[in-house]
Amino acid sequence: MKILKEDLEDEDPAVQIEAAKRIMYIAKALGPQKSRTELVEYLEGYMKSDNDEALVAIGKQMKEVAKYVGGKEHLGSLVPVLEKLAFQEETVVCEAASDSMASIISDMGSSEVEKTVMPSLEKMATAEWFQPRVSVCPLFPKAYPKVGEQSQEKIVKWFSSLCKDENPMVKKAALVNMGKLSNSMGKKKIGETMLVKLKDVCEEDSDLVRLFAVDICKEMLETFNDTKEFTSNLWPIIKQLSEDSSWRVRKELATSLPKFAKTAGQAMAAKEILPIFVALLQDRESEVKIAATANLVKLCEECKSKEGLVQVVHVLRDLIEDASQVVRASVSKSLGDLAIMSDGKTTEGLIFDVMKLAVKDEDSVVRCNTLESIQRIAGNLKSAPATLLQVLQPFASDPKWRVRREYLKASTAFAAIAAGSDNDGYDSKLTSNLIECLSDHISSIREEACVQLAALVKLKGNTWGVKKLLPEALKSVSQTDLAEQSNYITRMTGLILLENVSQHLSAQQITEHVCPFVEQCLKDGVENVRFKAARAAATIIPLLSKKVVRERIVPALEAVQKGEQDTDILFFSEQALHIASQKK
Numbered sequence: 001m002k003i004l005k006e007d008l009e010d011e012d013p014a015v016q017i018e019a020a021k022r023i024m025y026i027a028k029a030l031g032p033q034k035s036r037t038e039l040v041e042y043l044e045g046y047m048k049s050d051n052d053e054a055l056v057a058i059g060k061q062m063k064e065v066a067k068y069v070g071g072k073e074h075l076g077s078l079v080p081v082l083e084k085l086a087f088q089e090e091t092v093v094c095e096a097a098s099d100s101m102a103s104i105i106s107d108m109g110s111s112e113v114e115k116t117v118m119p120s121l122e123k124m125a126t127a128e129w130f131q132p133r134v135s136v137c138p139l140f141p142k143a144y145p146k147v148g149e150q151s152q153e154k155i156v157k158w159f160s161s162l163c164k165d166e167n168p169m170v171k172k173a174a175l176v177n178m179g180k181l182s183n184s185m186g187k188k189k190i191g192e193t194m195l196v197k198l199k200d201v202c203e204e205d206s207d208l209v210r211l212f213a214v215d216i217c218k219e220m221l222e223t224f225n226d227t228k229e230f231t232s233n234l235w236p237i238i239k240q241l242s243e244d245s246s247w248r249v250r251k252e253l254a255t256s257l258p259k260f261a262k263t264a265g266q267a268m269a270a271k272e273i274l275p276i277f278v279a280l281l282q283d284r285e286s287e288v289k290i291a292a293t294a295n296l297v298k299l300c301e302e303c304k305s306k307e308g309l310v311q312v313v314h315v316l317r318d319l320i321e322d323a324s325q326v327v328r329a330s331v332s333k334s335l336g337d338l339a340i341m342s343d344g345k346t347t348e349g350l351i352f353d354v355m356k357l358a359v360k361d362e363d364s365v366v367r368c369n370t371l372e373s374i375q376r377i378a379g380n381l382k383s384a385p386a387t388l389l390q391v392l393q394p395f396a397s398d399p400k401w402r403v404r405r406e407y408l409k410a411s412t413a414f415a416a417i418a419a420g421s422d423n424d425g426y427d428s429k430l431t432s433n434l435i436e437c438l439s440d441h442i443s444s445i446r447e448e449a450c451v452q453l454a455a456l457v458k459l460k461g462n463t464w465g466v467k468k469l470l471p472e473a474l475k476s477v478s479q480t481d482l483a484e485q486s487n488y489i490t491r492m493t494g495l496i497l498l499e500n501v502s503q504h505l506s507a508q509q510i511t512e513h514v515c516p517f518v519e520q521c522l523k524d525g526v527e528n529v530r531f532k533a534a535r536a537a538a539t540i541i542p543l544l545s546k547k548v549v550r551e552r553i554v555p556a557l558e559a560v561q562k563g564e565q566d567t568d569i570l571f572f573s574e575q576a577l578h579i580a581s582q583k584k
Contacts, residue, residue: 247288557576
């Protein structure tokens, strides 16, 4: 205690702060009796300190000190210290005190709360200075279940007064905790008191106050957690909020409606909540439409209504042409999930019509999102609509590389279902586009083209790969003069392609069509090509016969090591040789 006192009274504020952070250990060393007397008495006197950071540390330490005062029957001894902290001027000090007191009240017995906490709550709730009135609001939900009926009435009276407080910070603190206090009261008492206050909140002049009503309703779902109770208690208030004049309130409601729909149940969600949500999708304010479209899929999942989904999709046709880019981007992102949820007729009709508009959007994010959506629904379609395949075609040469990359993924995803439909040579066009992308000036596009070409080989079989794909692909990346270095990037791309495609070829096919290119690249005049070739060799060695590895790959790798000076190439060629030595 002597050391603690010296440090807390030191002239250096940093020393005071560090001492305050060690109070828990002091309490542990002192024992319960001295912690409740000497330590608490000293800290009560220390509250006059002007070092706010030290006071914050003390406030935070109190809930840790509570472990060493001798059990829950003695927790009340810490309340006077926390009460004085709650009357400090600095907000952070009061918040630390309120947080620790809430933790302590949760651990206290009912009699101790009545005896030691209620007097403090009264002082704080009726204080002239606004900070204690702010600090007491989070304590009401903790204390209410632990006190008698008479004290509960006092808490409700104090809380009601704070809800109408002239100070906006006090009023905000009360509204933030209204839902929590309501849940601690029980269904009957909520209806008699808190629902009336919630309706008053909805009638406030300030939209920033009415905004809290949405969050209060969400918190009250913990109590009104079935369809009947939700409908009779909260639904009238939510309907009123949906017609609020403030866009902020409508935006918050649009974000929260999926949660309300989950509690309301599928039938009510489709019949009552979905029409309100559709109205929010058509709101005059872009911010509201953005919030609604961002939660569109969540709400449709709760409704599970085909008719409702058709109603939503009709609105999306207008939204995809909205003046706000953010709205269009949000809509385009949800199209894939909506298509999966809908039946085939809706997907191939209404949603595809929206997609056709979206892929022509001037904004690259909207186009990109739409292509991602198209890619997601590919696995759910039995046939590929020819018009949608035609829409995809122009994106092979889109000026934005991210759009081109998503095109590659989406177009390949449709290859499987396009094979069984009248697709007007879709496969050949796709293959041609992918091969052209091997020479794209963006490395991500080249790499993605390699991945998608390998996916095509897996889909169509290795015979198609070696007869149709590899001859054309390697022609575009082959080298006529090993000393010519201007085209080295395309040769590296060829190696990436072969690494991916090899996973779907037989050992004989790899020997005939892959090994020659790899062996050639191991002799390349460009270090980057030799580096990539060494890594490619390590990839294909496990796929080859032991004879081919011994007679062709190993000599090529050993030749690389003889005159090579680049340490990275030496490392990966040595690694490839090690893999070859393990070949069985």
